[in-house]
Amino acid sequence: MSTHGVLNMPELRVDYMCPQVAAGFDLRGVVSPDRVERLAGLMEELLPRQAYLGTGKILDIGCGTGRFTIPFASRFPNFTVVGADKSSNMLEQAQQKHGAERVLWSVQDICNQDFDSASFDLVFVSDLLHHIANPLDAIRECKRVLRPGGWLLCKYGAMENIAQDPEHVFFPETVAVDAKRTPTQKQVGDWLELENFRYINSRTLREQTRISGADRLAAARAKSISVLHMIEQDHFDKGLEALGLYVEQNPNDPWLQEDPTTWTWGQR
Numbered sequence: 001m002s003t004h005g006v007l008n009m010p011e012l013r014v015d016y017m018c019p020q021v022a023a024g025f026d027l028r029g030v031v032s033p034d035r036v037e038r039l040a041g042l043m044e045e046l047l048p049r050q051a052y053l054g055t056g057k058i059l060d061i062g063c064g065t066g067r068f069t070i071p072f073a074s075r076f077p078n079f080t081v082v083g084a085d086k087s088s089n090m091l092e093q094a095q096q097k098h099g100a101e102r103v104l105w106s107v108q109d110i111c112n113q114d115f116d117s118a119s120f121d122l123v124f125v126s127d128l129l130h131h132i133a134n135p136l137d138a139i140r141e142c143k144r145v146l147r148p149g150g151w152l153l154c155k156y157g158a159m160e161n162i163a164q165d166p167e168h169v170f171f172p173e174t175v176a177v178d179a180k181r182t183p184t185q186k187q188v189g190d191w192l193e194l195e196n197f198r199y200i201n202s203r204t205l206r207e208q209t210r211i212s213g214a215d216r217l218a219a220a221r222a223k224s225i226s227v228l229h230m231i232e233q234d235h236f237d238k239g240l241e242a243l244g245l246y247v248e249q250n251p252n253d254p255w256l257q258e259d260p261t262t263w264t265w266g267q268r
């Protein structure tokens with residue numbers, strides 16, 4: 001069922017409904033206060049002043065285990081923060097966390113949301129677009145739920161940057177898988193433009209996402225990065241061994257602790 005080590009995509013899309021996948025998801029990376037603050041700083045610039053008066057609403061769609069949602073709810077106490085995801089198991093993990101009670105949780109498909117039109121000031125989409133068969137449907141639906149003047153903020157690993165990260169280097173079969181599903185920065189900007197967003201802008205930065213090389217190895221071993229579910233097991237085993245050796249020999253290499261993150265945002 002495979003060609004050149006790339007398994008058929010529909011068969012092997014990672015199943016976030018699976019309780020084990022949901023339970024292991026947070027191994028994929030630390031969301032440090034610095035990371036939250038960098039995003040919150042941009043959000044603060046974008047959010048309209050009147051939204052601070054108590055009527056403001058922020059949606060984190062595809063919020064997973066609430067890694068960003070819960071800190072955003074503390075950071076923006078005057079706002080209603082909604083965390084939505086298609087997987088109830090991911091939301092269940094989120095709801096067990098400290099601070100989860102500050103968030104309204106909801107099971108939703110990004111392409112077909114139950115929310116009223118024009119109800120949010122900002123919609124945040126982190127690491128989700130590469131899981132969507134037609135990302136334009138998702139972006140259009142996010143636009144629908146945004147108030148006029150509201151902002152869509154997408155955070156993702158752009159293909160041109162992630163190709164050199166440890167997973168793609170040590171598990172080279174992942175490159176072909178991600179090349180089929182992962183957008184470049186230009187593609188995401190083009191999608192927003194096609195949906196008539198204004199003031200489209202992007203920024204790429206390297207952020208610390210792991211506390212150590214050993215941490216990265218543990219995340220790979222648990223397949224907490226979806227693409228590792230999408231290569232054949234013998235390729236996975238070979239890559240894990242090579243990564244393990246590298247981590248053993250270079251435990252403090254900053255490359256093992258960082259990831260390139262791209263933000264693209266635009267106004268409705």
Ligand SMILES: C[S@@+](CC[C@H](N)C(=O)[O-])C[C@H]1O[C@@H](n2cnc3c(N)ncnc32)[C@H](O)[C@@H]1O
Pocket residue numbers: 016017061062063064065066067068084085086087090108109110111125126127128131132
């Ligand atoms: C890679 S995780 C990212 C989670 C979170 N945004 C983060 O950055 O930690 C992708 C998430 O998108 C969710 N998801 C996948 N397809 C979805 C859809 N059509 N609508 C809403 N959520 C979806 C998955 O259940 C999963 O929780």
